[in-house]
Structure formats: structure tokens, C-alpha cells
Amino acid sequence: MARTNSSLRIRAANRRDIPAIVEIATSSVDEDEEVGFGTVRSESLFTDVHRLSAAWRAPNNVRAEEVLVAELQGRIVGCVTVEDRGEVLELINIDVSRERQGQGIGTRMVRLIEERARGEGKRAVTLGTSRNAAGVAWKSLPWWLSRGYHITGEEENEWTRSIGPGTREIRMEKTIPRRIEVSLRDVAETDLPIFFDFQRDSAANYMAAFTTRDPTDKEAFAAHWNRILNDDRVLVKTIVFDGHVVGSVATFVDKEFGKPEVTYWIGKEYWGMGLATYALTRFLRDVTVRPIYGRAAKDNVASIRVLEKCGFRMFGQSKGFANARGAVVEEVILELSDPSAN
Template sequence: MLEMKPLTEADLEAYFDLFNDQGLARNAGTVPHPVDLDWARERMISRREAEANGELKDRGFFEDGRFVGSGGYFFRNGELEIGYSVHRNERGRGLATRMARMVVAMAREDRLKGPIIANYFTDNPASGRVLEKVGFARAGLGTGTSMAREGEIESQRMELRGDVRVVDPVVSDYPVLFEQQLDEDARWQAGASRVYASAGEYQAHMEAAMAAGAVRRTILHEGHVAGYLASSDRQGMREVSYWLGRAHWGQGIATKALAEFLDQMGTRKSALCARVAKDHPASLRVLEKCGFVRIGEDSFYSDTRGEQVEEYIYRLNNR
């Protein structure tokens, strides 16, 4: 199991051994060669101080308790950028790809918004392949300084745009979600009933539902709060529901988010259901793309529409 956690003094020697590697130093910008233990200690201390100032976030990676690398995000010229390093004895096992994904996830969980940048030297194509697997795309040539090579080296700029994440909600999400559920057109399509008086009331209701067993996740689109996904028990069945803010419609975000939600919750092996108004075809398509099949019909009274609304009942096809 690969874990990501803050580095401590107990990790200093392993941290030094990671960076005291000529091959790694040649492909890193800020690592000279050779280095000594004092250099590693100063790097660890300075990064801890920079993190306290909100300038970056640096983490160690541990596999079954063994230190295998480090990585994190930082800001350069106003842009959010990631970097990572794998120990020379641990390469060739896909760790770099897993680490890069975890760093991106950390940045989004910290609610950092906008594109994410990564750079690699052109003569290190393996790093480019890792970034492409994570979803980065080529965005131009440039140059970068290599302390180990003592010069400017041609580099490739990579950008991650439009990524969709499903994450645990935080307090700052609720005001945005509250505003999104006030959209009258969206409420009509969904046949929604209750209107919350304030963001505080909305948050209290959602937190009470989670305390009672509901599962709730925030949908992030390029770090922006795009909507939510939820799962709860109803009439003896576990049902899923979702809401997407108008600014995020028509981009395939709901489908990607629901697919990730199903994988996170392990619900692809369970009898999960969903209900959708018959006249809401966009939502029907989302469910069908994610493997739901229509199993019945029902109706409900919508305060928003002031009438009974016909709906389809779907169930996740696990075959």
C-alpha cells in the first residue's frame, strides 16, 4: 500500500539517500550532485517552513512503511505546479504514476483551482509518459535550470486541465452548493422540493443526513466546486443522486463524477438504484453511460412544479 505523509526527522537519512543520486539530480532542477546530509536536512527544514507560509506542500511516499520517494505541489510564477521523485531502487514499478496522481488529488482536496502544471527535461521522456497517464497534455517547449548539469536544459511543459474529482466535502463547499441548488431551471428539471433558507441551514441538513448514514461527496471540476453526489437508503433500497451547477452542464462532468463515485464506494457490486424525472433526458443519459438500466416507473409530487412528476427507476447493472 502506498501512503503519503509529512516527513519527519526520522526520515532524514532515507531522504538524503533519495536525492544523493546522480540520475535523479540530472532530471531535477533544484538538486545538485553530490549532496550531503546537511543539504538534505536544510532542504527538509526549508520546505517545512515554506509549507507553513502556504508556498508549497511536500510529502514523503511510503510503501508498506518503506520510504520510496517524495513529491508535492508548489507555486511558480503564479501557477500551480507538481513534482515528484522516486528512489533509484524503486523505479520501474509504476510508482511515479501513482505518486503523481496522489499529488494532484492532494492539490484538489486542498481546493486549489485552475490548471496544474508540470515540467520535465526533454531528454527524460519517461517522465512525460508518466504525466500523460495522469491526464497531462503537452503545452509547449521551454528551458529549465539544472543545478546538477550547471546549465539551462530544454524542457517540456505539461498541463492538466478539466480534471474531475470526487472528494469529501469541506465547510467552504457548502455556500457554493447552496447557491447552485437555488437555480430555478435546475430545480424544475430535477423536480426538487425543499428550498433551504440559508447556506447554514443547507449545511446543517446535509451534515445531519451524513450522520444518519448518507454518503456525500463534492464534485470538483478543475478544483472548482461543480456539484455533489450522494447515496442514501430509501424504501429499502440504496439510491444515488447528484446535482451539478449550471456552469458545469454539458461537459461530461456528471458522468465522470458518477463513475468515480461508484468506484470509490464499491457500489459496482451492490444493488444501487436511482430515480430520474422522465422529462430529464440528460440525467437519464448519465445513468445509462455509468451502467444503470431502467427497471420501473413511479411518480412523486414536486413543490417546484406544483404537480405529480413521472419518473423512471434505474438499477446499477452489475453483470
């Protein structure tokens, strides 16, 4: 398995990765913090290079678990273990290096695991977190709930008894639809803070290139969207996937180019799932004006590919100053024409 979400890549681990896996497992959470919630660190295979090496079975298995790592710019930043349990894929454990926490890497890792489950025809992704003897749930519970997982029950088992008396496992599950279901709707006021968070991401800005001068300027953002939502010449829709707002798609007429164009923005944590292609395809069913155009920085291969999948073909090239890169950048212009025109 090797899946990519922009520059984040999930691949099968190998023996050379063991030191990095152990480093992540031992540093992602303070040892004192997880007392009463998880396996005692001195007994965990993943917190000791020698224990993990001894338990490793080629190509990337430890016990019945498959070990995967997440790479960002060539460096291992996360580790996830999964187990095939027939109709479901069990997510055993997930860790992100401490310095990379809060950057959406865990969310993107989970999304890619869910895509694997979908590709393998699994009914659901399942997992377990814990509740200590005092009745307090491990801090990840709200995070899992926010990502569409629901509690199916609580139980004592061999794992919880190894932690200590009174500890219970909270079992969770997320049903995985066989098909990706993307819907479009009118933009709501509550979507705007989500769009603003998407806009502030530095990697997304770099890829988009031709962005606002200061993506962190909330007043400028609000003024921009106020103009968009009150301009009859602009049609903009919110993209929804799995109950979550994942981006927006719009059509407008550029003042200089003078022709209708499409544009879209997908939150980085949802990259690599084909959502832009699904959304743009659906959008173009309702926006029937042809020809219509799309643009992308020349090195934004993923965005160019989305346009091509939707039937756009190369039309021309241009150059312009890209705020996100602080330099003049080449861009390509693609055209979607009426098939009868050919």
C-alpha cells in the first residue's frame, strides 16, 4: 500500500523504519499522561527498538497488525497500525510526531486509511480507545467523534485488564460508503470560518499560487466573500463530503480575460481523495455555459489533472505574480468546450 495525500505519503513500513517508529511512539505523548489509559510503556513492542525488531515479520507485520508509516517531505512523521478483520478494517493505533501535531496530519492519515477500506470493499473502519478506572475517556475521544466515528459499546477485555482494574475499551466505528458521495449546496454563513482555515494553510496557498496577499487577514477575507456572495455574476457552492464541509467551487468572469472560468478550493486534509473531481463534475452539470476555462500554476499537477478529468484541454499559457510565492509564476489555461464545436 502506498497512498498519497499531497506531499503526505502513507506506505508500508520496513525494518529500516523501526528507530523512527519507536521515536514517534515514545515522544508523541508524555508517559505520565497515558498511565491508566494504555499499555504500560515498558511492555509495549513499539516503544523499544529491540522488542519491535524481534517481533517484526516481513514485510511489515507485527503480530496480526500491518504497520504503515506516514512520510512528509521524505521524513517519517507518523505511524499507524491496522488489522484486516474481514468485513472491517481495524485501526489499532495511530501516532504523530509531537512537533507535527495540530497540523492535520493525523486526520489525513485516517482519511487515507478510510480510502483503503473503501477500495477493499470494507463495511467500516473500527477502533478502540479507552476509559480509565475513574471513568475519564482518553483525550482522543472527541477527535474521533468529530471525524464521524460513533461509539458502539464499552467493554473489559484482555487489553484493558493489562492496563489495570476498572479500565474499559470504548469501541468505535465509522461506516464506509462504497461510493464517494459529494454534494453541493449554497454557501452558509457557518461555512466561512472553515473556508478561512483552509485559506490559511501555507502548503495549500503555495500550490494555489495566485492567492490573496495575506491569507491570514480575516477582515480582507470577510470583505472578499461578501463581494462574492452579493455578485450575481458569481455562482459559488459549498462542497460537502461525509457530512463535512471540505471546500468550495465557483464560476466567475475574469475582468481581464473576459470569459467564464471555474475555480475550486479543497481543504488540505481532504486532498488525494478525488473530491475535487467529483465536485467539479457535478458543478459542471448545472453550469452549462461553454466554452468555460480553468487555470492552475504550471507545476500544480494535481489541479491540472482534476481539470483534465472533467474534460478540460490545454488552451494556452500565461504568467503572473503569485502572492503565495512572491514571484512571477507560469500558469496554464485549460478550456472545456461544447463537444459539438469540434
